[in-house]
Amino acid sequence: MSAHAIEHVEDHHDDHGHHHKETFLTKYIFSQDHKMISKQYLITGLFMGIIGIAMSILFRLQLAWPDKEFTIYEVLLGKWGEGGVMDPNVYLALVTIHGTIMVFFVLTAGLSGTFSNLLIPLQIGARDMASGFLNMVSYWLFFLSSVIMVMSLFVEAGPASAGWTIYPPLSALPQAIPGSGAGMTLWLVSMAIFIASSLLGSLNYIVTVLNLRTKGMSMTRLPLTIWAFFVTAIIGVVSFPVLFSAALMLIMDRSFGTSFFLSDIYIAGEVLHNQGGSPVLFEHLFWFLGHPEVYIVILPAMGMVSEIMATNARKPIFGYRAMVASILAIAFLSTIVWGHHMFISGMNPFLGSVFTFTTLLIAIPSAVKSFNWITTIWRGNLQMNTGMLFSIGFVSTFITGGLTGIILGDSALDINVHDTYFVVAHFHLVMGISALYGLFAGVYHWFPKMFQGRMLNKNLGYVHFWVTVIGAYGVFFPMHFIGMAGLPRRYYTNTAFPYFDDLADVNVVITIFAIITAAAQLVFLYNFIHSMFHGKKGPKNPWKSTTLEWTAEVKHIHGNWDGPIPHVHRWAYDYSKLNKDETDYVIPGQDYIPQHIPIKDNEEELNH
């Protein structure tokens, strides 16, 4: 089977008549077709997302009403919610697993895995990924790691609860917190498999983009989505192995008595033998991945937003070259800023200065991107499809969340807001909510491509969007204030400090907004499942887009195009381009020119 797939990819030319009989197993389960794999990623990601968001609602309830008893705790948490009172350890477990699931399983695999798989072959004009087999392995490793992560929730002593950053010694010593026993072991195993999955996926994306572009598709004619996925994959390959090494050393410390991260510890009445290790080393290794990770999450969203925005504004993306350059700049800078998570970790203050410098530099390409998006909608003819709304929402949260990064990236200011709710508000807006908006925008926009022409219901989409954007700001704007009041994150309850009593009602407001926002996601879920089977079929190119995926067959076939692969003659953003006399569009009556249409006599050629 794999030979078959490779053959297809390699013989890149025009005949594509022969089809093998697909069984249920090879078509839906162990599929090597990138379109099916992308759907598998999406659905697994959404499933994990439901768990992650449900967890956030549970701990928001606890934070808003720490003294109240909720039977739902007992129902969902069992022995850790006895009598409707949440156990402090399980509170920490919830925030830990919420973070892990959302960052890795939803926003890395669910977002980049879904859309890289769907769009790379379709938008560059390839029959499939470079290696369909590796692609399949990548998904199934992801699935396995998801299963292990979910299993870890049912371990007797509880799942990992040392925070999603799993700093040792807390994560290394079961004496320190019960979740650091079997729960933590499973967490590490799951993440190790996840990393393998991510690496296989990323290598595949890189090779595919470099080697399998159709004739005429030069790098400067690539849609920005592809640029974003490509660069994301590179950062992934550079940084994920470092997390793997950190995880490996942590496993050694936990199970084989090494001292990479442990030194001079007295716990539970005895001195441990470990000496010479340093938890700060772990922090370096973790954030060497951890920081690029937030760009692994946000770059694909940026790429999709650029694409969706240009299409729906009926305008070329403004400053294509600057957009590409800023993606590259962000990717490069993202690998040299990890220390801003560690200003007060005890590392040398001089290093703090260096990291402040590099961190604040990221604001420059980010600003360029934001201004370019805003200019893209200027004098456009904005088609308010749900994908477009989420893209505009993305720019909004990227700005509001990104600006507070200027505070946190400044080492001197970080001293007092580090690890407070200010940080929580910042990163949820700038990477959590923004990336989710990117994910939603992508799902609304490319749903017809995934589900053979069926479209999501737009009115449900509007409800989903408006409730979500209002709710998300309702959750995270007030959160900045409790952070600046000095409230630390990861506190099971704030009642131990009477000083924070006046923050209780802010927490109530946040929780109410969180519940409303989470409820709005049910609308999306219903829409998604319903439209999968009963959605109205739209035209082949519903958004009148220029990119190649809309020239591919609506019905999914292995190889994407029934006939020859189209050749590319122009860049991806010829929207509303006028002819030389400026009397009408280049193609009269049609405000877009797909990439496979040759340059016409009556148009000026751009440098693409």
Place this chain on the structure above:
Amino acid sequence: MTAFLVVLVIILFGVAVWQMSKIFQLSQPKPDDSSEIANDKDNNINGWLMMGFTIFTYLLLAICFWKWWDVLLPESASEHGSEIDSLMYVSMVLIFIVGFFTLWLLGFFSFKFRGEKGKRATFFADNDKLEFIWTIIPVIVLAGLIIYGLFTWTDIMNVNDEDDPMVIELYAYQFDWRARYSGEDNTLGEANVRLIEGVNQLGVDASDPNAQDDIVVNELHLPVGRKIIFKMRSQDVLHSAYMPHFRAQMNCVPGMITQFSFTPTITTEEMRMNDEIVAKVRKINNIRKENSKALVAKGEEALEPYEFDYMLLCNKICGASHYNMQMKIVVDTQEEYEAWIKEQPTLAEALKEQ
């Protein structure tokens, strides 16, 4: 207060639902237009809503400020803290201006250029001058911020021994704090967790001459105006010594000694007189009184009234009772401090008693 907020949220939610139902009504598909692609009506409604959303964003922020301005930290009680506060102020003003401006452009353009059948978008692919402008402006502004920030940071973190700071050890363990004063010689005795035994909870080397006059306490007293250098240790896992009122924080790392230095400038007594604190304490006590009513009705004890004190919190996840790992900090006048420290037994005395 809570009731008001709940009502506010309900009203906002109501408005949202009303808007939704309006969308639903207005966008009821006509029989001939049953497509899932936005039509002129959708563009129009959502364009207006985008404008509304921008105003909602501003309003929400305004409401947050109006309701919760008073929860923010009071003026800094340390010397370097006021520098941090001015840097914070400058950065905040900057991000508010930029945020206000860009969100307005985003919202207004979304509204102004909402789609209409037959309307023509402008083919505007790039403009080097414009892009240069919005690259160079952030460069200049950030250069300013970076330099300002780095000077502040270096001032805070580079401890000058010529100031003759008083050395105090902060010792963190699951889930409490201890402070070790270095005594008259201003030098801490050597310590290691391997020496922990009985009363010698911090593992101080009892044979070290420097350790004899060390004083271990569980309440931090600081003389006002004297520069302090905190040497931090942890016994088990990572902790973080967070003193929000002094704009001070540093992680406590097992196996290594970290440090942070500051000069307290306002005594606890003075801070209790501070207008903001007086108002805050009054508000908190009103809340506590309200909450006590419910407790008393249930037959439980009422909450004690709150009096302001500086505090040291743990700000790095450290286990089940992370949320309650705290120590009281008292900033005294020099005389009060001396009187207090005199009453504390030195390590030598404490060990002898054992």
